[in-house]
Amino acid sequence: MPVRINPSILAADFAHLATELDRISSADAVHVDVMDNHFVPNLTFGIPVVERLLQVTELPLDMHLMITDVDRWAPTFAELGVFSVTFHAEATDEPVALARRLRQIGARAGLAIKPGTPVEPYLEVLAEFDQLLVMTVEPGFGGQSFMPETMSKLVAAREVASRSGLDVWLQVDGGINEQTIEVAARAGADTFVAGSSVFGADDAGAQVQLLRQRALEHTHVA
Numbered sequence: 651m652p653v654r655i656n657p658s659i660l661a662a663d664f665a666h667l668a669t670e671l672d673r674i675s676s677a678d679a680v681h682v683d684v685m686d687n688h689f690v691p692n693l694t695f696g697i698p699v700v701e702r703l704l705q706v707t708e709l710p711l712d713m714h715l716m717i718t719d720v721d722r723w724a725p726t727f728a729e730l731g732v733f734s735v736t737f738h739a740e741a742t743d744e745p746v747a748l749a750r751r752l753r754q755i756g757a758r759a760g761l762a763i764k765p766g767t768p769v770e771p772y773l774e775v776l777a778e779f780d781q782l783l784v785m786t787v788e789p790g791f792g793g794q795s796f797m798p799e800t801m802s803k804l805v806a807a808r809e810v811a812s813r814s815g816l817d818v819w820l821q822v823d824g825g826i827n828e829q830t831i832e833v834a835a836r837a838g839a840d841t842f843v844a845g846s847s848v849f850g851a852d853d854a855g856a857q858v859q860l861l862r863q864r865a866l867e868h869t870h871v872a
């Protein structure tokens with residue numbers, strides 16, 4: 651099965667975003683972390699930046715909303731024409747309704763869970779989502795260390811996806827590098843977000859290919 655490498659522009663040089671995107675043309679999508687200083691203690695990008703990104707790159711935009719008011723903003727991002735919109739389960743009481751709205755608009759719908767949030771309540775509604783993002787660090791900042799204790803959630807989600815024949819992408823985000831990607835691939839992830847390990851590399855394109863190769867070598871998903 652294919653694996654996907656989505657570099658996070660949180661680790662890019664914000665003064666040169668267009669040229670930073672040129673460095674990762676071999677990637678599958680660009681991961682864009684939106685933070686509002688309420689859901690997480692940090693502030694990043696908003697609508698105007700995303701509008702410009704859409705104009706300067708052919709790569710699909712994979713939005714990761716770390717914001718409180720997802721019912722207000724997730725559909726707005728979807729309407730811009732991004733590829734996928736992932737919101738946090740902890741930020742809404744109606745994740746299925748919001749996912750349906752995003753799909754109706756034409757975006758892939760993603761559900762994210764923080765390291766402390768159990769996956770079980772969401773396994774029974776997995777078919778309502780196009781991707782599940784299991785956070786492998788506490789959301790809010792790049793450059794943190796991968797938390798291996800989150801892997802049991804991936805194993806559980808992969809088991810349900812396989813048993814039910816669901817084409818739901820299982821994404822990991824936080825501390826992914828050429829070592830930890832192997833652990834996440836073995837646990838069942840197929841979509842890998844990497845910020846500092848890609849943009850911190852001298853050759854970001856080569857790093858994307860290395861991560862892809864390591865993930866392919868360790869994926870067990872047919």
Ligand SMILES: O=C(CO)[C@H](O)[C@H](O)COP(=O)(O)O
Pocket residue numbers: 658660661681683714716787788789790791792793794823824825826843844845846847
């Ligand atoms: O969602 C995020 C942080 O909340 C980022 O996508 C993530 O941290 C990527 O950065 P790195 O690969 O450097 O850990």
Ligand SMILES: [Fe+2]
Pocket residue numbers: 658681682683714823843
């Ligand atoms: Fe992210």
